[in-house]
Amino acid sequence: MTGTLRQTPETATVLVVDDSASVRKLVELTLRREGFAVISATSGIGALATLADTQPDVILMDVMLLELDGFQLCRVIRRHPKYENTPIVMLSGREGESDKAAGFAAGVDAYLTKPFKPAVLVDTVREQLTAYAASGVA
Amino acid sequence: MAELAAAYAGNALCSRAPITLPEPMANRAQSVARSVVLRWLRGVAERDQDGYAVLAGNGRTVLVLYAAQQAAGAAVTRGQGVASAVEALATLHAAEGSDLFVMTYPLGDDVAHALSGLFARPAIRELCDDPGPQLKQILADRLDQCFSGAVAVRAAGLAWAVLLLRDGEVIGCYGSDDARLKPTIEDASALFYLDEVEVAVYPARAQPELAAVLRQGDRRGEVGERNASVEATELGMIALLSALESRLTNAQRFGEGRPEQLALAVAESYDEALLLTGVGRSLLLSDRVGHPLLEAHWDAEAGRVDTQRLLETLRMASISDAWLAAAEALIVALELAVEQQLTWVSLVDESSSNALQEALVELLAQARGLIRTWRAERDSGAGGLPALPRTDALALSGS
Numbered sequence: 001m002t003g004t005l006r007q008t009p010e011t012a013t014v015l016v017v018d019d020s021a022s023v024r025k026l027v028e029l030t031l032r033r034e035g036f037a038v039i040s041a042t043s044g045i046g047a048l049a050t051l052a053d054t055q056p057d058v059i060l061m062d063v064m065l066l067e068l069d070g071f072q073l074c075r076v077i078r079r080h081p082k083y084e085n086t087p088i089v090m091l092s093g094r095e096g097e098s099d100k101a102a103g104f105a106a107g108v109d110a111y112l113t114k115p116f117k118p119a120v121l122v123d124t125v126r127e128q129l130t131a132y133a134a135s136g137v138a
Numbered sequence: 139m140a141e142l143a144a145a146y147a148g149n150a151l152c153s154r155a156p157i158t159l160p161e162p163m164a165n166r167a168q169s170v171a172r173s174v175v176l177r178w179l180r181g182v183a184e185r186d187q188d189g190y191a192v193l194a195g196n197g198r199t200v201l202v203l204y205a206a207q208q209a210a211g212a213a214v215t216r217g218q219g220v221a222s223a224v225e226a227l228a229t230l231h232a233a234e235g236s237d238l239f240v241m242t243y244p245l246g247d248d249v250a251h252a253l254s255g256l257f258a259r260p261a262i263r264e265l266c267d268d269p270g271p272q273l274k275q276i277l278a279d280r281l282d283q284c285f286s287g288a289v290a291v292r293a294a295g296l297a298w299a300v301l302l303l304r305d306g307e308v309i310g311c312y313g314s315d316d317a318r319l320k321p322t323i324e325d326a327s328a329l330f331y332l333d334e335v336e337v338a339v340y341p342a343r344a345q346p347e348l349a350a351v352l353r354q355g356d357r358r359g360e361v362g363e364r365n366a367s368v369e370a371t372e373l374g375m376i377a378l379l380s381a382l383e384s385r386l387t388n389a390q391r392f393g394e395g396r397p398e399q400l401a402l403a404v405a406e407s408y409d410e411a412l413l414l415t416g417v418g419r420s421l422l423l424s425d426r427v428g429h430p431l432l433e434a435h436w437d438a439e440a441g442r443v444d445t446q447r448l449l450e451t452l453r454m455a456s457i458s459d460a461w462l463a464a465a466e467a468l469i470v471a472l473e474l475a476v477e478q479q480l481t482w483v484s485l486v487d488e489s490s491s492n493a494l495q496e497a498l499v500e501l502l503a504q505a506r507g508l509i510r511t512w513r514a515e516r517d518s519g520a521g522g523l524p525a526l527p528r529t530d531a532l533a534l535s536g537s
Contacts, residue, residue, distance in 0.1 A: 022383055022500040026376050029493045033372070093387055114387075115380035118373045 012057035012129055013037040017047040017073070018091070019066050023114070027060065027091070030118040031125065044068025048076065055082065057132075058125050063092040063099065074106040085135065087128035091116060157201055157213050157256055158300075159190055160312040160319035162243050169237040170481050175230050178481060180352050182242055183207050188250035193230060195238040200226050203257065205250035208349040211257030223257060227351045237477075248286075249310060249319065252302035255287040255340030262339040269335045276337055281306040287341040291329045299326035372483050372490050374414045375476070379497050382407045386504055397461035400508060401452065404468040405445040411475040412442055429467035431460075443471055458516070462509050469505050473498070 014036050018024045021042075028038045039054060041047040043066040047059075059077065063070035070090055077083045087110075090103045095113040103111045109131075110124050165186070170178050172195070179191060183204035190203040190211075198217030203210045212223040230238070245253070255261075266272040273291065280289060284306040292298040299313030301323055310319045311326050329335050385403030392399040435448040445468075452460055476498050484491035 020383060022379065022497040022504075025493050025497040025500075026380050026383075029490060029497075030376055033490065093384055115377065115382075115384040118376045 012125075013039065013054070014058045014060055014125060015047065015050060015054070015056035016040040017042075017044070017059065017061040017065065017070075019043060019062065019064070023062070023091075027116075027121065030116075030121055034122050036125070042066070044070070044073040044076075047073060051077065051080075051083065056086070058128055059083075059086060059088045060091055060125070061088065063090060063094055063103070071102055071106040074103070074108055078107040085132065087125075087132050089124055089128060091121070157211075157215055158298075158317070159201070159203070159243075159253060159256070160245070160249070160300075160310070161317040162245065162319065164241045165189075165244050166240065166242040168240060169477065170240050172230070172238060175238055175240075176227075176352060178240075178484075179204075179209075179230075181484075183209065183352065186242065186244050188247065189242055189244040190250065190253075191240055191242045193238045193240045200230060202227060203250055203253060204352075205254055208344075209352040210250060210254040210343075210345055210348070212348060213257055223345065224347055224351055227348060237474075246310075246319075248304045249302060251342050252286060252288055252304055252309065253342075254345070255342050256290070256300075257345075258340065258343060260290075260338035260340050262337070264337050265334065266337055267334050269332055270330045273330050273335070273337065276339070277301070280339070285339075285341065287339065287343075290338045290340065291326055292336045292338075293329055293332050294334060297329060297332075299323075299329055301326055368483055368487065371414055371479055372487065372494070375479055375483065375494050378407060378410050378414065378476075379494065379501060381410070382501050386501065386508070390508060396508070397458050397465065397512060398452070400505065401461045401465040401468060402449065404465050404472055404505060405449060408443065408468055408472040408475055409445055411472060411479060414479055429470070431464055432467045432471060443468070462512065465505070466509055469502055473502055 014031050016024055016027050016031075016038055017040070018027065019042050024040050024042070028040060031038050039050060039056065041050045045067045047061065047065075048068075061070045061073060065073065068076070070092065074088055074090070077086070077088065088108045089110045089112060090108045091112045091114060092099065092103070093114040100111045109128055112121065112124060166182070170193075175193065179202060182189075182191060184207050186204070187207050188205050190201060192215075193200045193202065194216075196217075199215050200212065201215050202212045209227060212227040214226050262276075264272075264276070266276075269291075277289065279285075280303055286304050286306075287302075289301045289303065290298065291301070297314050299311060301308055302310045302319075308323055310321055311323045312319045313326060315328075382403065385406065386400070389396055389399035389403050431448070432443050435444045435451065436442075437444040448464060452464055477495075480491045480495050480498070483494065
């Protein structure tokens with residue numbers, strides 16, 4: 001990771017899904033200070049409601065969510081044609097290999113563990129956006 | 139008119155408050171670490187341009203007026219006085235003690251400049267026994283002279299008013315009836331009809347020596363360096379609070395050793411908060427927390443709690459309640475340490491500072507919520523310590 005923050009401000013919109021208000025605030029601050037637009041949801045159901053109205057460029061989600069966990073949410077999102085290729089980054093406190101495997105099986109593109117480092121989070125989101133753009137799907 | 143021979147006693151409009159300024163709505167109310175207070179004041183003056191700050195702490199209240207981004211007046215309005223305004227400002231950060239509680243008040247263009255004269259001896263002080271014509275004459279003279287400054291009128295009782303002028307034009311008035319600044323001189327006009335009033339004329343004045351104190355209070359971190367330093371602190375704070383969130387979640391899942399894990403979690407975050415000072419700043423000294431457990435493990439030389447020694451003591455005691463008490467005290471120490479960092483961040487990025495502050499408040503509420511819950515479990519005799527809801531859920535429910 002290069003950690004070259006604030007050198008290439010983005011205009012992408014990131015949906016942050018986390019039931020912890022403090023984590024949402026920290027992630028939002030990290031992304032906003034780099035120029036990303038951020039919308040947030042506190043639950044899996046809330047995220048689906050947001051996705052019905054808005055199309056983010058990247059989705060960043062926790063695993064432990066109320067009502068619908070991150071793996072389930074990811075599968076539901078991937079079934080929707082509009083979001084089958086949208087980059088999904090999982091940000092979770094579960095760092096076991098089996099958890100990561102479950103995440104990738106559900107359709108996530110990158111798996112980060114908490115606590116997060118701001119530079120790593122930003123670089124990962126940027127990498128996913130770049131890969132998405134390069135794939136020609138965007 | 140009779141010239142008063144009374145010795146100068148500041149702007150004696152109100153004996154209990156030598157300097158009385160207009161009272162607009164405050165635009166800031168917060169605590170500021172003494173070590174950064176001059177730098178903070180400079181940032182406020184640059185942002186607000188004209189206004190004043192009231193700084194209180196350790197039994198002393200200091201008033202600092204800034205006009206056109208420069209310090210234009212300073213005075214101790216409560217507590218032990220100092221020899222000069224420069225000293226009042228210069229000693230703000232030098233004195234030992236807790237954070238200062240600060241409120242700031244914005245003022246309109248030229249108002250602060252007109253008020254600056256109130257911080258010095260009046261140029262004229264007269265007793266008017268026929269206030270109507272005499273006051274009018276004094277004001278007419280000021281208008282003719284294109285006077286800028288303040289004219290204070292005080293009646294024998296408690297009634298008083300201050301008229302502010304810029305280049306011979308009245309730009310505002312406030313008084314004992316209403317301390318808010320108004321563009322008319324109605325507040326003063328009632329005094330014109332009394333039998334006797336005292337009038338004092340305070341020309342506006344620049345105070346280069348005072349402005350220099352604010353400019354030179356701390357030369358560390360001028361624009362480029364400061365921004366890089368603050369940015370590093372901001373990123374460090376995000377990582378620190380993210381780590382605290384993970385530690386709290388883990389402590390909650392830890393089973394019987396949860397109180398110990400919680401104390402360790404907070405202690406680690408406290409140590410990290412103090413380490414964040416290494417980016418172009420002097421060492422951040424932790425505030426003392428008046429808790430016997432922390433006092434007994436206070437490292438006076440380093441100016442901080444010696445967490446390693448504290449944790450060793452707790453491990454020897456191996457008492458669950460002691461771990462909880464330590465966690466509770468360390469939460470306060472952590473809060474103070476982080477707030478010092480946030481004060482630093484707020485110098486250049488108030489919105490980031492606010493977001494971090496909100497995250498901090500939520501995380502500490504989670505930590506305190508865990509302590510309350512575990513104590514309640516202990517008191518109710520729930521030996522098995524049943525599984526608790528997630529810390530996140532606690533925060534969402536507002537507990």
